[in-house]
Amino acid sequence: MSNKISETLTFECETGNYHTFCPISCVAWLYQKIEDSFFLVVGTKTCGYFLQNALGVMIFAEPRYAMAELEEGDISAQLNDYEELKRLCLQIKKDRNPSVIIWIGTCTTEIIKMDLEGMAPKLENELSIPIIVARANGLDYASTQGEDTVLAAMAHRCPEQILLSERKKVIQDSNIQNLFSFLSLEKKEETANKSKNFEKLKKNPPLVLFGSLPSTVASQLSSELKRQSVQVSGWLPAQRYTDLPSLGDQVYVCGVNPFLSRTATTLMRRRKCKLIGAPFPIGPDGTRAWIEKICSVFGIKTEGLEKREEQIWENLKDYLDLVRGKSVFFMGDNLLEISLARFLIRCGMIVYEIGIPYLDKRYQAAELLFSQNTCKNMSIPMPRIVEKPDNYNQIQRMRELKPDLAITGMAHANPLEARGINTKWSVEFTFAQIHGFTNARDVLELVTRPLRRNNNLENLGWSNLTKKETKNKI
Secondary structure, three states: OOOOOOOEEEEEEEEOOOOOOOOOHHHHHHHHHOOOEEEEEEOOOOHHHHHHHHHHOOOOOOOOEEEEEEHHHHHOOOOHHHHHHHHHHHHHHHOOOEEEEEEOHHHHHHHOOHHHHHHHHOOOOOOOOOOEEEOOOOOOOOOOHHHHHHHHHHHHHEOOOOOOOHHHHHHHHHHHHHHHHHHHHHHHHHHHHHHHHHHHHOOOOOOOEOOOOOHHHHHHHHHHHOOOOOOOOEEEEOOOOOOOOOOOOOEEEEEEOOHHHHHHHHHHHHHOOOOOOOOOOOOHHHHHHHHHHHHHOOOOOOHHHHHHHHHHHHHHHHHHHHHHOOOOEEEEOOOOOHHHHHHHHHHOEEEEEEEOOOOOOOOOOOHHHHHHHHHHHOOOOEEEEOOOHHHHHHHHHHHOOOOOOOEEEEHHHHHHHHHHOEEEOHHHHHHOEEEEOOHHHHHHHHHHHHHHHHHHHHHOOOHHHHHHHHHHHH
């Protein structure tokens, strides 16, 4: 790699397939997030085996999802699929009584042109229960884009925005008690500042954050914004389908994940919302930039944010010592790669390549610019970004670069380990809590695990000769 620091990010596009987890895996976290929902995956036995194996290890209670398995007769369009789906949905309604049923269309439903969108409204009228159709097939989408299609479909069901005057009254009524409580508890000199913050809360336009996060993480991000006098009016998805946020042309929306470009487009074009293009809240640097961008749009000057970020970096010192100077190669799997790479660069790592299955440059524009500035500040070369990477070509590049760590899909982990390259499953970052200030440590915990394992083996006197030999054979 050249020592000269390039001035711009390098984008390339290869012709590789999506070597990723199947996007119907989004059911794993969405059914837990939307507590009054039921997910019905319409596909073949193969889809059922995947769900059973991928999700089975995570289930400790009765799940709210099921498979509608297509038989050979269904695939050849000889049976009445409407009646069968009606029977299944009636059974779901009787047994579970969810507030919404979400149909997940798989590859097979695409290939045989199954008209799920046509059947859903008829069945919805018959059963008097909302039925949402989302396509999550592995032919068109990478693993995390399943959530994107579900949230985009759900955005159409959000209620219309209430009138501004009514909204102000609701905010005032809900916050007046809190106002009196802290007025009585805080010192007199702080009273004026608190009152100003409360006035700002009332004046802020509605802000809806979109992206499925565990409730604890969502609360953390909402609290961080509240510290800066920004009130979050809702989340998409909400914890309950019946609590979906109101949308309209006066509502601002901001994403928390880089794979939600379809949802962002739907919110802007169909629901006329105003998108706040911000870096994503992954790592202390990304979280600060995300908060700063939202505050700047609302004309609010942040307070204490720099100190907050510095404290987090201070708490990460033990991990930073491990990763500083180490190299990492992203093969591309879950569309979190650019944000994770930017954070690791800020931690002192060298990123050789960022493979990513799909890149929407408009939706990730702020993240890309932030990554570029991070590289300049760290005085390191810009990593190349490869969309739809060809795995054969990537292996050749890894043979030359010899990275200390490869973040990859599960299919390639063992072959790479056999060739002497440390690996980390990218799917672990999908399921881990990686957003916000307080979860930065969890990201580095995942990244450093293979490195710490090697250190422990060396301390035990484990010979590294075999690993060196295999590394040369890649």
